Amino acid sequence: MMLTFDRDFEVREEARRLANLGGAGQREASIQSLHDVLDLLRRYARLIACVVVFGTLLATIVTYSLDKVYTASSTLVFDRNDTRPYESVLELQKLERDKSAMDTEMDLVRSREFLGFVVDDLNLQEDPYFNPRLAEKQAASESTWTSLKALFGATPDTIGSRGREDRRSNVVAGGRSRDRAITRLQASVAADRRGDSLAMTISVHHEFPARAAEVANGVASNYVAWTSRLKEAAAQNTVSYLRLQASGLATSIAKKEREMAEFAARSDLAFDPRDDVLRARTEQLNTQFTVARVDEAGAWAKFNEAKQLLASMGIDSAGKVLASELLTTLRNEEGRLLRERAQLTAKFGRNHPLVVESDAQIVSNRRLINDEAGRILRELENDAKVATIRVKKFREEVSELQKEMQVRNLDEIRRRELERDLLSEQKRYDEVVLRLGSFDPEQEEVKATARIASFAEIPRAPSFPRPALMIPIAAVASLLLAVVAMFIMDGLDTRIRTTRKVESIIKRPNIISIPDVEGILEPGQTPYQHMLASPHSPFARSMRSLCLAWRALEFGADVKVVMFFSAGAAEGKTTCALGMAATATLSGLRAVILDIDPKPNGAAGMLGITNRSPTLGMYLDGTTDLESIISVAPEYPFLRVINSRLGLHDHERLFQELRRRFDLVIIDPPAIAHDDDSVWLSSQVDAVLVMVAAGRTQETELLESVERLNIGRAPVVGSILNFAGRRRAGLKTWRPQSLKSLWPQIRGKFRHLPAGGLPALKRRDRARV
Numbered sequence: 001m002m003l004t005f006d007r008d009f010e011v012r013e014e015a016r017r018l019a020n021l022g023g024a025g026q027r028e029a030s031i032q033s034l035h036d037v038l039d040l041l042r043r044y045a046r047l048i049a050c051v052v053v054f055g056t057l058l059a060t061i062v063t064y065s066l067d068k069v070y071t072a073s074s075t076l077v078f079d080r081n082d083t084r085p086y087e088s089v090l091e092l093q094k095l096e097r098d099k100s101a102m103d104t105e106m107d108l109v110r111s112r113e114f115l116g117f118v119v120d121d122l123n124l125q126e127d128p129y130f131n132p133r134l135a136e137k138q139a140a141s142e143s144t145w146t147s148l149k150a151l152f153g154a155t156p157d158t159i160g161s162r163g164r165e166d167r168r169s170n171v172v173a174g175g176r177s178r179d180r181a182i183t184r185l186q187a188s189v190a191a192d193r194r195g196d197s198l199a200m201t202i203s204v205h206h207e208f209p210a211r212a213a214e215v216a217n218g219v220a221s222n223y224v225a226w227t228s229r230l231k232e233a234a235a236q237n238t239v240s241y242l243r244l245q246a247s248g249l250a251t252s253i254a255k256k257e258r259e260m261a262e263f264a265a266r267s268d269l270a271f272d273p274r275d276d277v278l279r280a281r282t283e284q285l286n287t288q289f290t291v292a293r294v295d296e297a298g299a300w301a302k303f304n305e306a307k308q309l310l311a312s313m314g315i316d317s318a319g320k321v322l323a324s325e326l327l328t329t330l331r332n333e334e335g336r337l338l339r340e341r342a343q344l345t346a347k348f349g350r351n352h353p354l355v356v357e358s359d360a361q362i363v364s365n366r367r368l369i370n371d372e373a374g375r376i377l378r379e380l381e382n383d384a385k386v387a388t389i390r391v392k393k394f395r396e397e398v399s400e401l402q403k404e405m406q407v408r409n410l411d412e413i414r415r416r417e418l419e420r421d422l423l424s425e426q427k428r429y430d431e432v433v434l435r436l437g438s439f440d441p442e443q444e445e446v447k448a449t450a451r452i453a454s455f456a457e458i459p460r461a462p463s464f465p466r467p468a469l470m471i472p473i474a475a476v477a478s479l480l481l482a483v484v485a486m487f488i489m490d491g492l493d494t495r496i497r498t499t500r501k502v503e504s505i506i507k508r509p510n511i512i513s514i515p516d517v518e519g520i521l522e523p524g525q526t527p528y529q530h531m532l533a534s535p536h537s538p539f540a541r542s543m544r545s546l547c548l549a550w551r552a553l554e555f556g557a558d559v560k561v562v563m564f565f566s567a568g569a570a571e572g573k574t575t576c577a578l579g580m581a582a583t584a585t586l587s588g589l590r591a592v593i594l595d596i597d598p599k600p601n602g603a604a605g606m607l608g609i610t611n612r613s614p615t616l617g618m619y620l621d622g623t624t625d626l627e628s629i630i631s632v633a634p635e636y637p638f639l640r641v642i643n644s645r646l647g648l649h650d651h652e653r654l655f656q657e658l659r660r661r662f663d664l665v666i667i668d669p670p671a672i673a674h675d676d677d678s679v680w681l682s683s684q685v686d687a688v689l690v691m692v693a694a695g696r697t698q699e700t701e702l703l704e705s706v707e708r709l710n711i712g713r714a715p716v717v718g719s720i721l722n723f724a725g726r727r728r729a730g731l732k733t734w735r736p737q738s739l740k741s742l743w744p745q746i747r748g749k750f751r752h753l754p755a756g757g758l759p760a761l762k763r764r765d766r767a768r769v
Helices: 007-029 034-043 045-065 099-109 112-122 132-151 156-161 163-169 175-188 209-267 277-312 325-348 353-438 467-492 499-506 527-533 538-551 573-586 603-607 616-621 651-661 677-684 699-711 736-751 757-768
Strands: 070-078 081-083 094-096 189-192 199-206 450-454 510-515 561-566 591-595 630-632 640-643 664-668 687-693 716-724
Touching: 034 045, 034 467, 045 467, 070 209, 099 189, 099 199, 099 209, 112 175, 112 209, 132 175, 175 189, 175 199, 199 209, 209 353, 209 450, 277 353, 325 353, 499 510, 499 687, 499 699, 499 716, 510 538, 527 538, 527 573, 538 573, 561 573, 561 651, 561 677, 561 699, 573 591, 573 603, 573 664, 573 687, 591 603, 603 640, 616 651, 651 664, 651 677, 677 699, 687 699
Parallel strands: 510 716, 561 664, 561 687, 591 640, 591 664, 687 716
Antiparallel strands: 070 199, 070 450, 081 094, 189 199, 630 640
């Protein structure tokens, strides 16, 4: 027989698959509800309870098995103003304590240098608590000594009375022992303060309360003594340093004064500027040099002007520059001669001897004028040259004085350097003497930085371990650990528990969720029998809902053949088939169950139907009719069952006949984990319902099964989530009304108690089981 496919059906199926895929994807992406969280807590309640109980018990055992440690506290109060007279800066001599200063003090309390001082003062190297090596050595020596005393008849009381003396006598000397004691003391000491308070609390841990108080008081008193000793040492060092500086500065001042006097005498320096002859001479010579340069410039200017005028315009134009009495007389004489010549020329004519004589006089007079002008010009030139020689002489003298002044200036600079050094040394010497006069530790007592405000009290109760605190914390930590383990185990658990996960895998809606009824079943009772006995039970209502959902299916024109499909065994497939068939039969429908996987726990076995010889193969071969292979359940509601395997026959004809004679045909095939018949038979049915057992079916199994159904073009209409809200074995459903009905049940039980009493009741219960 060849498988045929309906193309219209495939188109409708694909459209419906895409629609369901979108809805399922949205539901899967939604966040988990409070019900899911509560269900998760319910499933892992036993794990959480075990972890919490185990962690609490373990913490209790550890808490009470640990060694007790006592804590004693002493208090120090610091002055608000920290006086430091040995500081060189005046602002640092008195500082107000702030948060950083107090934090520094707390760090100093736990410093190894100070704790070493405490170890040496209190001799903590001999304390086994602070010197573990000493405790080990003492334990070994005590065990040897105990064995020897036992051998010679010594009693344990005698040994115990001398144990403390033996511990104090066995001291481990050396640097390593001291370092170990410091390290252990550092771990046992704590310093703390509240807010901006100047009070610091010092806490010390020890296995003995009296010893803890003793060490705490020792730390506090030693800190006061240690800081005071440090201040005294700093003050002594400061005084010694100041005295040494004062002596050195006095010697340096005397030496510099001698050097300055010798240098002034060697350099011929005057301390008063009025006694400096070289400087006065230099100033006078500069003034004369300036005047000479001015005269030189004027003389050469006058000579050059007269020379240019004579060369360009003649003697008549140079009269303004060339001025002398002789030249003036000659010029007046020349004027007279010219007037006289003009008169003679007008009277006698140009060739008259008097005119000629007058011309000769005029020429002689002009020659004298020219000679006089040349003489005056030479005098001007000589005056300019003399001025130049004078300027040159002054320049040489000024240059020599400048060289002398440079040497003198260098000497002055050196002298001022010596003066400044001397002044600086004197100032330093004055400051040192002033500090020595105001601060002397021999005359003034150094004030301590802190004082003890409260001595340590011997503790009465141990500070560690504290059961009232540690056990609740351990319980909370165990609870958190259990919750983390719960989430890890839930993340690793791939079993299906919710309808959202089912819908996201098969891409179909979940039709119904059948509640878990195993907790309310009577011994030996099946869910099918429970449904018949309790028509209003949750399982019976689920079966009615399943029948209503079947009647509302719009998957095909007339859905009559329904197959329950499951990926694995024991997922409730057969129980749901029986419940649905019984509900349909009780509603007046003709229903039949086709059990193609005959086995003792199958549909026929649960109804008490024995296997019959006629099979489906005989009906399909025409050997017998359909009624001969149908069995009827002997008990109510008399369900019809066909209990036979399918052969390689015409299955289409079988299903057509079943559709004609019955209103509902339910097929109960084997699980796909055991047989693949359900995959290939799914194409012949009208609807396939995928059974999923909550908390049992794996995601990979369901996914592989759905993929196999898609290969056979199975008309999967949805899923059924069985065992919804499944509880672990032994955990019953608890409701508030159970408390109300508990007492009447007990009274009724004892009211009908048989004559044999409780033993007879127990025997009856055992027989019932």
